[in-house]
Structures are given as structure tokens and as C-alpha cells.
Amino acid sequence: MAGVWILAESREPTLELLSAGIDIAAQLGVKVAAFALSSQLAEEYIKCGCDEVMLLPPLAAGQPLESYVPVIVEEALLNGPDIILIGASQRGREIAARAAAALNTGLCSGCTGLRLDQEKKQLVMERMLFGGAAVQTVVCETRPQMATIPPRTFEQAQPAEGHQGEVRQLPAAPPSPVTVVERTPKTSEAVDITEAKTVVCVGRGVGKQEDIALARELAGVLGGEVGCSRPVAEDLRWLPEELYLGISGKKVKPDLYIGVGVAGQIQHVSGIRDSKVIVGINRDENAPIFEAADYGIVGDLYDIVPKLVKEIKAALKI
Incomplete structure (x- = not known):
């Protein structure tokens, strides 16, 4: 037809x-x-x-x-x-x-x-x-x-x-000259972030590797996953490369994306632009992330993220 x-x-x-x-x-x-x-x-x-x-x-x-x-x-x-x-x-x-x-x-x-x-x-x-x-x-x-x-x-x-x-x-497919001899699943250190409904992304604004725990706590109360910008994965190696978002990384389309200390260069935004709601948290009011964001919070992530977690827990009665 x-x-x-x-x-x-x-x-x-x-x-x-x-x-x-x-x-x-x-x-x-x-x-x-x-x-x-x-x-x-x-x-x-x-x-x-x-x-x-x-x-x-x-x-x-x-x-x-x-x-x-x-x-x-x-x-x-x-x-x-x-x-x-x-x-x-x-x-x-x-x-x-x-x-x-x-x-x-x-x-x-x-x-x-x-x-x-x-x-x-x-x-x-x-x-x-x-x-x-x-x-x-x-x-x-x-x-x-x-x-x-x-x-x-x-x-x-x-x-x-x-x-x-x-x-x-439909009729049977003709025999292919190619035969799959073996399938070996790729070993991954991380979840498939492209399937996450909520993504909390950490950028260079996070000062120390152990401070990623702040993003994990925020993602946890929202039922989401943690991603990162390219420098966090490739330069600092704080998170697996499977988690970095951008033009040469993963492209996501979650219901909610929260950028924590993410500058928001075009290479990164190209990987998150289809998110339904984009929230940017950055102390620099001129950070590019705010041009792509539906909601922007200007301030210190070390002050804002704990307050967000507290308010979300209260709203969800966790």
C-alpha cells in the first residue's frame, strides 16, 4: 500500500x-x-x-x-x-x-x-x-x-x-552473507541517561569531586539521574564518559533538566535543547545556560542546591 x-x-x-x-x-x-x-x-x-x-x-x-x-x-x-x-x-x-x-x-x-x-x-x-x-x-x-x-x-x-x-x-528474509558469531554486551559504568525523565547535570562550577554528592541528592529526591558537562568527564574524569551531555556526547530529552554549575556553551546545549523544562543554576548571571533555560537561578550552588533539596523533600513529605 x-x-x-x-x-x-x-x-x-x-x-x-x-x-x-x-x-x-x-x-x-x-x-x-x-x-x-x-x-x-x-x-x-x-x-x-x-x-x-x-x-x-x-x-x-x-x-x-x-x-x-x-x-x-x-x-x-x-x-x-x-x-x-x-x-x-x-x-x-x-x-x-x-x-x-x-x-x-x-x-x-x-x-x-x-x-x-x-x-x-x-x-x-x-x-x-x-x-x-x-x-x-x-x-x-x-x-x-x-x-x-x-x-x-x-x-x-x-x-x-x-x-x-x-x-x-511478509516472506522470509533471504540468507545474509553476514553472520553474527557472538554478541558481547558493552561494559558500562553508568545507567543509560537518555532514558531518564529527570537529569541533574554538573559542570565545572562544582569545585570538588566529592561535591557531586549534592547533585546526586537532588537527583535522588526527584527520581532522576546525574549527568555532566564534557570537562567533568573528559578533563577531570570525575564521572564516566557515558554521562556527559553535548554535541559529541549523549543527547537527552528529559521532562526536567537542571544544570548545576553548568556554563551552557552551545556544544553542551545541543545535547539538552529538547528537554521539556530547563533549569540553570549558576553564580554568573551572564552564563549562556540562562539563554536556553526556562528558569534560571543566579547564586551559589552550594547554597541553592541544599535549599532546593529541603523544599522538595518538604513538598513530597519525604
């Missing part, structure tokens, strides 16, 4: 892309379809507004996820989708690049915004450049129009009462 197609590795990013896809499909007057790896997920996607789910068959042992590319490409050649939105995970980016090459079409990678040009019926895609200092607008003249979209760019689609759709089983 033509329309808007959705492809992601797992449930959450698929539902996020589905919410964007449903809106675009409604404007185009077409249907929205998604790929799924299980019947259970297929049913959930239909309940959340998907018109058709293409069920991918299980892969043979040792076959990588990229083995699905020929199947996806064949379906696209047969049915001619207008738009394909793909989750920008590591595997998702690989699949998108291979599929775009096979379909001889363009691909906007790292897309953070979508809108439809109603007159030309073209998808207008946006992505950040130069650490977030500029926004590039991309329009693809060929079909299908394709984009990879980072996690948590859109809210997840919610169940639509009484919505009906169909599930279609």
Missing part, C-alpha cells in the same frame, strides 16, 4: 514515529503502515491508529537485523509508499541507508522536525547543524521520501478506541 510507512527496532520508537506518521498521513489523505517483529506488537500498533502492519518473520540464528532490507525494499517497490520514517538507532540508520540506496531515493538523517507542504504534497524535514546553531531544511524530490528520526522526538501514539486494521505476513 502507498502512504506513510513506519519502521523501528522496538515498541517505543515505533509508537513515537506512528504519532507523527498518523498526522502526516491524515494531511495527505493516505493510510499509515508499520513493520512489526511480533503479532502482539502488530495488534498494539493497530490499536494505536495503524491501518496496516507488515509482520516481519523471525530471522534464522546468527542473521543480523539488516537481513530484512531486501524484504523491505521489495515491499516498497511493489506498493510505492510516499514516505518511510525509520527510527535512528544504530541498526535503524544502517537499514535506512541500505534501503534508500536500493530504492534510489534520498534520505534525511537525524531529522528532528517534520511538516507537510500542502501545495506540493512534499515532506519538509528539518535537522540541526553546527551543534544546534542552525537548522537545515531538506526536501526530497524522489519517492519514497525517507528520514531517520532520533528517539523521543515525538510523543508516543495512544490507543484509538475502535480503530481497525489488518496484519499481513
Whole structure:
């Protein structure tokens, strides 16, 4: 079927892309379809507004996820989708690049915004450049129009009462010349901060390593995690590199970000700019963080953070 197609590795990013896809499909007057790896997920996607789910068959042992590319490409050649939105995970980016090459079409990678040009019926895609200092607008003249979209760019689609759709089983993927011999999980010293709903970030304004305990206490009462700016991880090595936020570090999209002693240079702000609420705490009233912040507190973090912890505990009756 033509329309808007959705492809992601797992449930959450698929539902996020589905919410964007449903809106675009409604404007185009077409249907929205998604790929799924299980019947259970297929049913959930239909309940959340998907018109058709293409069920991918299980892969043979040792076959990588990229083995699905020929199947996806064949379906696209047969049915001619207008738009394909793909989750920008590591595997998702690989699949998108291979599929775009096979379909001889363009691909906007790292897309953070979508809108439809109603007159030309073209998808207008946006992505950040130069650490977030500029926004590039991309329009693809060929079909299908394709984009990879980072996690948590859109809210997840919610169940639509009484919505009906169909599930279609796709053929088995052809054997891939690549075989996964072994998978070894990466040893990590820290939690996955990109999943945190609240992030308390420490910067160079924290004078001593042991004072990071202040940020940990604040994060603890808020049910969040501690992150840091690049110098704290790479120069001072006070925290693992997995925790530093910025253009070359992790990019987060929490409900609440609190910068404690963070100056807020553009390289750092590019990693936190999608936070729903940004709070900056810095003694320098001219610190760049206040330009990005929704709320700014000018003062000594050693005075402010304990008071915040005390007030939050009182409000939550901890």
C-alpha cells in the first residue's frame, strides 16, 4: 500500500514515529503502515491508529537485523509508499541507508522536525547543524521520501478506541552473507541517561569531586539521574564518559533538566535543547545556560542546591 510507512527496532520508537506518521498521513489523505517483529506488537500498533502492519518473520540464528532490507525494499517497490520514517538507532540508520540506496531515493538523517507542504504534497524535514546553531531544511524530490528520526522526538501514539486494521505476513528474509558469531554486551559504568525523565547535570562550577554528592541528592529526591558537562568527564574524569551531555556526547530529552554549575556553551546545549523544562543554576548571571533555560537561578550552588533539596523533600513529605 502507498502512504506513510513506519519502521523501528522496538515498541517505543515505533509508537513515537506512528504519532507523527498518523498526522502526516491524515494531511495527505493516505493510510499509515508499520513493520512489526511480533503479532502482539502488530495488534498494539493497530490499536494505536495503524491501518496496516507488515509482520516481519523471525530471522534464522546468527542473521543480523539488516537481513530484512531486501524484504523491505521489495515491499516498497511493489506498493510505492510516499514516505518511510525509520527510527535512528544504530541498526535503524544502517537499514535506512541500505534501503534508500536500493530504492534510489534520498534520505534525511537525524531529522528532528517534520511538516507537510500542502501545495506540493512534499515532506519538509528539518535537522540541526553546527551543534544546534542552525537548522537545515531538506526536501526530497524522489519517492519514497525517507528520514531517520532520533528517539523521543515525538510523543508516543495512544490507543484509538475502535480503530481497525489488518496484519499481513511478509516472506522470509533471504540468507545474509553476514553472520553474527557472538554478541558481547558493552561494559558500562553508568545507567543509560537518555532514558531518564529527570537529569541533574554538573559542570565545572562544582569545585570538588566529592561535591557531586549534592547533585546526586537532588537527583535522588526527584527520581532522576546525574549527568555532566564534557570537562567533568573528559578533563577531570570525575564521572564516566557515558554521562556527559553535548554535541559529541549523549543527547537527552528529559521532562526536567537542571544544570548545576553548568556554563551552557552551545556544544553542551545541543545535547539538552529538547528537554521539556530547563533549569540553570549558576553564580554568573551572564552564563549562556540562562539563554536556553526556562528558569534560571543566579547564586551559589552550594547554597541553592541544599535549599532546593529541603523544599522538595518538604513538598513530597519525604
